[in-house]
Amino acid sequence: GGGGDDAATGGGEPVEGGTLVYATGDAEPTCLDPHVGGNYPQALISTQYLEPLVGRDAAGEIQPWLATDWEVSEDGLTWDLTLADGITFTDGTPLDAEAVKVNIEHLQDPDTASSTGYLGVRKIEEVEPVDTTHVRFHLSEPDSALLESLSMQWTAMQSPAGIARGQDENCAAPIGTGPFVVAEWVPQQHVVLERNEDYATHGPEADHDGPAHLERIEWRFLPDPATRGAALQSGEVHVIDNPEPQAVVSAEAGEEITHIDAPRPGSVNRIELNSSQPPFDDARVRQAFVYSADVDPGIEALYQGVATRSHSPLSSVEPMGYSDPSLFVTDLEEAERLLEDAGWDEVDAEGYRVRDGERLTVRFPVSTNQSVAAEQALFEQVQANTGRVGFEVVLTPLDLSAWYGALAAPEDGGENTYEAVSAPYTKVGPDVLRTLYHSDGTVPAPSGYFANLSQVTDPEIDALLDEAARLTDPGRRAELYEEAQRRVLEGYYILPLYDQQNHFLTRGVEGVTTLGTVSTPTFVNARLTS
Amino acid sequence: MSAVLDVAGLTVAFPGVGEVLGGVDLRLEAGRCLAVVGESGAGKSVLARSLVGLAGEGGAPARVRAERLTVAGQDVLGADERQWRALRGEQVGLVLQDALQSLDPLRTVGAEVGESLAVRGVGRAERHERVLAALAAAGLDEPATRAAQRSDELSGGMRQRALIASAIVSGPALLVADEPTTALDATVARGVLEMLGRLRDAGTAILLVSHDLGAVARLADDVVALDGGRVVESGPADVVLTRPAHDVTRALLAAVPRGSRPPVGEPGPEVLRATGLHRRYRLPGGGGVDALDDVSLVVRRGEAVGVVGESGSGKSTLARMLVAAEQPDAGRVELAGEPWSELPERRRRPRRHLVRLVPQDPLGSFDPRWSAGRVLRAAIRASGSDRTPAELLELVRLPPATLGRRPRALSGGQRQRLAIARALAADPDVLVLDEPVSALDVTVQAAILELLVELQERTGTALLLVSHDLAVVRQVCHAVVVMQDGRVVEEGPVDRVWAEPRADLTRALLAAAAAVPDA
C-alpha cells in the first residue's frame, strides 16, 4: 500500500516545530520545478511544496485535492474540473481556472522539455477557463488515464506568477500550495523548506487541519548509501531514502529506526529484452534467457525479504496488474532445448553458444545511477546463471549520459547497441503499459530516446492499449489491460523482477507517510520525537 | 700546572666493528698543543669525538670505557648527556674533520658560530660582538660580512676558519681540531696554523689531529702516534719527528714527499703545445672570471711538467683544455705538432687516445655499475690497443683480483691506480693528472708518486701534473708552471724555481710549505 507503516518510533514524545533533516541518495535536481524535465528526484522534493489537482489513495482510487470534483463527457473528449474555492498559492496568486491553463500550457511548452508530465497531458488540446473555479479540458482523443496523469507530482500546480518569472528563477524556487515553501537552495548542499503557515489544501494524506507540525525541512543530498545509513544512525538526519537492503533488515530488527516501504506505481522493475534484432527477435531465445536466469534465490538473498519477486509488468500497487508465475520458472534443460531449436546449437571453447560463427552475446548496459548495488549484484547472478546455458552476458556499468547513449536509437537504421536493459519508469496507473509496450513507444524522440525498450511491436497489444486508454469503464479497462499484460508476459519480452523499490528509513520522527501517487513521502503530518 | 685533558685507558668499541680505540692515554696542559698522528683508520677521529662525548656520531652507538677521563678539569667518566652538554662548546670546542659540511648551509655563519652562546642564553647583542671577535680571531677578513653569509657562499678555507671560530667563540679551555688543514691551499693552511699557534700561545690547549706531518711539526709540542687504535709512540714533537722509534711513525715520516728528480737528459719532441689560451666564465648575476688568461706551455716527450697555484687559479681549467674537454675562447692547443683544440669533435675522436686525463675525483669518473675489469676492457676497446686488463693492473701494481670489483669497493689509493691504469690502456703520448694524490693518505700518496716516476721512466710518456702541493711537484716533475689568477707567473726547471723563485707567489708558496725535518 501507499501508506507508511506507522509503527510507533522508539520512545520520545512528539513535539511541535523543529527542523527535520532529510537525506536523499537520488541525484540533486538541476531544477526544482518538476515540469522541467521531470524525474523522480524532482517529484520527491516537490511533494513538499507543490500539489497536484487530484490525489490517489492507497487503493488506487482517485481522490479530490486542489480539484474537488470532475466530470467527463459521454465521448470522453471534454473534462470539467471544479477547483476548491478561495485557494491561493504561497505568493498570494489565486489558484483559479486561468492558473490551471497556464500550468498545462507550461507543461506542453517545448522549452520545459517535460517528459513524464508532457506525456500525461499531451492529449489535452485546449484548456478553457469557464469561470474562476471551473476549468474545461478539450481532448484530441479520449484519455482514461487523464486523472492518473494529473495526480502525479510532475503535473502539480504552480503559481502562474512564479512561472512568469522565467525558467531560471522558477527552477530555483517554484511556488505552489504545499505545506512547505522553498526558502533557500544551496546547490550540492541542501534545500531549505520553511513551513507554509497558511496551508489550506489538505490532500488525502493530511490528518489534521492547519499548517504542518514541522517548522522547517533541510533537504540534503548524500549520494553514498553507507554514509546515509551512518548519518541516520548517528542522529544527524531523520529520514533517508534508497537504503541498502541490509540496512532495512537491521532497521526492522531494531527499535530505533522505522522502515517505510512504498513501492512505486506503474511499471515493475524488469529486464527488458530487445526483440527488434537477433538474438532476441526469436521468442524462443527470450524464453530460454528467462528460463535460465533463475533470479528467485538471488532476490531472496540480496534483498532478504525487502523486495518480493514479481511476475507482472505492473507494480503490485496497481489494482489492474496481472501476474502469471507459471511463465517464469527455471528450467535449464528446456532453455537448452529452446536454444538448440533456435539454431544456437554449437558451443565454443569458452562454453558460449554460437550460431553461424556468431556468439550468443547479450549486451547489458547498466546505469550506475539508477541500479543500486544489490540490483547490480543480481544482474551479475543473471550473468552467471544464463551463462550455464550458453549466453554471454556483457554487463557494462555506465554513467547516466553514456547509458542513455547506449540505449538511443541508432542514427541511420543500424543496430541497437543493447540486447538487454533494466530501465525504471514511474507513472501512475496501468496506462504506463502504453508508454512501455505500444509500438508508438519505439519511435525515438529527437534525442534518440524511446520508452519501449523491449521494442514490442505487436498490433494486438497496440489495439488493446489504445482501446483501454479510450474507455472509462473500469471493468472493461481491467479486462483489456489484463489481456495486454498476458501477451507481454507470454511473449517473454520482459523478465519481471520486483516492484520499483522505494524505501525510507526514519529515526526520531513520526507521522511520515507517502502519497498514493508516485509514493513520494509527505511531511505534512510529521513530528519530531524528543 | 694542572692538565686540561687527562685520559687513561680510553677504550671505544662499536657493535659489529669491535674495538676501535684500545687503552689510549693522553695528557695535555693549557697553552700546549698535542698532535695525534696515524694512518687513515687509526682511530684519530673517534678519539677526537670521544673527548666531547660524541664517539658514536653518524653510526652505531659506541661503548666507551676509560680508567680516567678528565676534560677541562671535570671528571666526565660516566657523565650523562646533561653534564656533557654543559661541557661542550663551553669548555671544549670541536672542529670536525668534514669542514665543508660542518656548517649548516641553511643558516648564516653568524648563527652557526654563535650557537654555543645561544645555547647558553647569551643575549643577542653580546653574542653578535663575540661572534665577530671570534671570526676575526680565526683570521677571517670582514667578519661582519662573513657573519651574514651562508657557508656555501664561502670558500673552503673560509669555512674552515669559520668552523674554528665557532669552536673558540666561548673561549674553551680545550680545542680539539680534527684535520683542520686538509683540502686547503698551502698558503691558506699556513694561515690557519698560525692562527692556531696564536690561540695556543694565549693559553688554549689544542689537540690537533692531522696526517700532515708538516703541520704537526709547525704547531705541536708533543706528538702521539696511533696505530690500530693503540698509542704506539708518544713524546715531544722534535724527538718523535726526528728520531721516530716505532715503524708506523717512521713509515709516516718516510712517506712525506722529499727530494727532486734529476733533469731529463735529452728533451724529446714536443707532444703538447698550448699557445695564448684564454677562457672566461660568466658568473651568475653578471660579470665574469678569467679562468685562463694568455696561458702558453709546452710539454715534451719524457718530460714531467707540474702546474701549481692557489685554489681557483685555473689549473683544472688548463688541464681540461689540454685534453680538449673544453674549448678555449682564444688561443690553441696542438697535439704532436698537429691542430687539436680547433678540430671538430668528429675529427678529434680518432686521435683522442694520444692524450689522457686522470681526473681529480677518480670515483666519480667510473660508472658505478661497472667492475674494474669492464672499465679497463672498455678503455682498451676505445683506444684500439692490444693490452689486456691484467697487464694494465700489473703496470699499476694492483692484484688481479681487483678485476671483478666495483669502484666503490676499492680504497682511495686503489681507485687512483685504476684510473691511471685506464689512462695507460691507450699508451698515450701525454698523461694529464689533476690533483692525483690530494685526497690520499701520505703513505698511499707516496706509493702513487713512486709509481708515476717509475712509469715515466719505463714508458717515456709525458706527464702534466696539477697539484697544490709543492713537495709533490718537486718529487715528480722536471719543470714547473706557477699560476695565479689564470696567468702563468713563473715557469722553469724545478731546481731553478726552488733555488731562486722569481715571482712573489712562488716565494710565498715555498715559504708556506713547511718542510718536515729530515729523519
Place this chain on the structure above:
Amino acid sequence: MTATTTRAERTWTRRAWQVLGPGGVVSAAVVALVLLAALWPQLLAPGDPTAVAPAEAYQPPGAGALLGTDASGRDVYTRVVHGAGQSLGVGALATAIGLSLGVVLGFGAALGPRWLDALLSRVIEVLFALPSLVLALLLVAVLGAGVGPSVISVGLATAPGYARILRARAQAVAQSAYVGAARLEGVWAPTTFVRHVLPNTVWPLVAVATLGVGQAIVWVSALSYLGLGALPPSPEWGAMLNAGRLHITTSWWLTVAPGLAITVTAAALTMLGRRLSAVAPS
C-alpha cells in the same frame, strides 16, 4: 651434495637478508605470493571465482568458506586469489604506460636540445597539473568504464612523476664525470648513451616503478568506487572492496579481505621499492 646445496642456499638467503633487510625479505615474499596468485590462481584456489550460489550468500569466514562469501554466495577467498591477476596486471600496466611516457618525456627533455627541454618540461608541468582522478573521469567519459581507461588514466597521471625523476637523473648522468671520461676516451655519444646513461638512469627507476605499481593498484581501486573501474563480474580487488564497503557493519569480511589484499600488496611493493632504491647504485 645436499650439504653444498644448503650452503649455497644459506648464503643466497643471507645475501637477500643483507641486501633487503627483514622488511624487504617479507615484502619480497608477499610479492612472490601475489605473483603466484596472479599467474596460477588455480594453484591456490581451485574454485570458480564467478560461480554464484545465492543460497549461501553472506556466509561469515569459517570452515565452509575460508574468507566467507559475498552477496551472491561467491567464495571471497577464491575471488581474492583470482583477482590478483587483474589487480596486479592493472598496476603493472598502468606503471608501464606511465614509465614509457615518462621515459620519452624525461629523456627528450634531459638530452634533447634546449627548446625541446623547455617544451617537454612544460608538457610535464601540464600533466602534473591535471590530477589523476580528473584525467580518469575524462577518459572514462570518452572510453566508457572499465579497466582499460582506468589503467590509461592512472598511467598518464603517473607519467609526469617518472618523467621528472628521469629528466633529473639523466641530466645528472649525462653531466657525470664518467660520461665525460668516456667522451675523452673518444667513445661515440650514442654508445655512451647505451652503455652509461640508459642503465644508470633506468635501474634506479625500477625501484621507483615497484613503488608505483602499488600506488596504481590503489588508484584504480578508487576509480572502482566511482563506478568507473573493472567490469562485473571480474574479481578486481577495488571493485570487490567497493561492493563490500556497503556491508561494512554487517558483513565485515567483504571489505576486509580485498582491503587487506590491496593494502598488503601495495605496502609490500612500496617497501620493496624503497629497499631496492636504497641499494640501487646511484
Place this chain on the structure above:
Amino acid sequence: MTVLRWLLGRLAAAALVAWVVATVVFFALRSAGGDPSEAILGGPGSQASPEAVAGVREEYSLDEPLVVQYLLQLGRTVTFQLGDSYARRRPVSELVGDQLTGTLVLAALGLLLAWVIALAVATAAVLARGRVARRAVGLLRGAEVVASVMPHFWLGAVLIAVFAGGLGWLPATSSDSSLRSLLLPAVTLAVPVAGFLGQVMRDGLEEAHAAPFATTSRARGASEGRVLWRHSLRHAALPAIALSGWAFGSLLSGAVVVETLFGRPGLGRLLIDATHSRDVPVVIGVVLVIALGYVVVMSVADVLERVVDPRLRGRVEAVGSAPQGQVVS
C-alpha cells in the same frame, strides 16, 4: 629581474595549462557520446521536441563544425569567460566560485593535518631512545607505508562506520566548514598523504640528523631538540615542501572521492556531476580551476622552498659555460 622572469614563466605555464585543459576536455567530452543539447534540455533521456533541440543547437552553436566550436570554446576559455552551465543554467564562474572555498578549505586542512602527522612521526622516529621506543618507531615505519597506500573511500567508510555510526562522536556527513564536520573528511584525505610525507621527512631527518653539521651543533652543547628544530628539520622539510605541490594535487583528486562519500559540496562533486551530464562548460571550468590552483600551489611551494633554503635563491637556470664562439688566435 629574476623574479619577473619567474613570474612570467608561471604565467606562461598557467596559459598553457588553460589551453591544454580546454582542448583536452572539449574533445574528450565531445567524443564521449551523449549530446550536450540534452544536458541543456533537462538532462539525459530528455524527450525534448525537435524544435527545442534545434533552438538549443543554434543558441549554443552546436550545429557549427566541431573545429569552429572548438575555436569558440578556446576563445572563451583563454579569456576566462567560462560561460553558463548547460544543466544548471548558471554562470560557471558562479558555480565554481560557490564550491571553491569548501574544497580549498578541505584540501588545505588535509594538507595541514598530513604535515602535522608526518612531522610528529618523523620527529618521534629521530628522537626515540631506548629499546621499546625504537621498536615502536619500527612499527611506525610500517604504518607509514600502509597509510600511504590506503584507498580514500575505504578509509573514509571505515572512519564513518566507527566514529559516526558506531561511536557517534562525529557527524558522518560534512556540509559546512566547522571543524567538527571537516574533521573526518580531512583525516581521510590526510592519512595517505601523511604516509608519504612521513616517509620522505623521516628519511631527510635521519640523514640531516647524522650530518656533520648536526654533530658540530651537538659539540657546541646543543640539545637534541635544538639540533632538531634549528637544523635537521629545515633540511627534512625541503623535499617535503617540494612534494607538497604534488600532494595538493593528490588531495584534490581525493576530494572527488571524499566529497562524494561525506556528501560534502565541493569542486569534486561538481566535477563528477558535470561529467555525468556532459556539462562541458562546467567540466572545463572545474578542471581549469583545479589545474590553475595547482600551478599556484606549485609556485607557493617554490617560494617556500626558497624561504627555507637560501641556497636556491640565487639559482638561475644554468647560466652558460657554453663557449662564446670559436676564436683562433
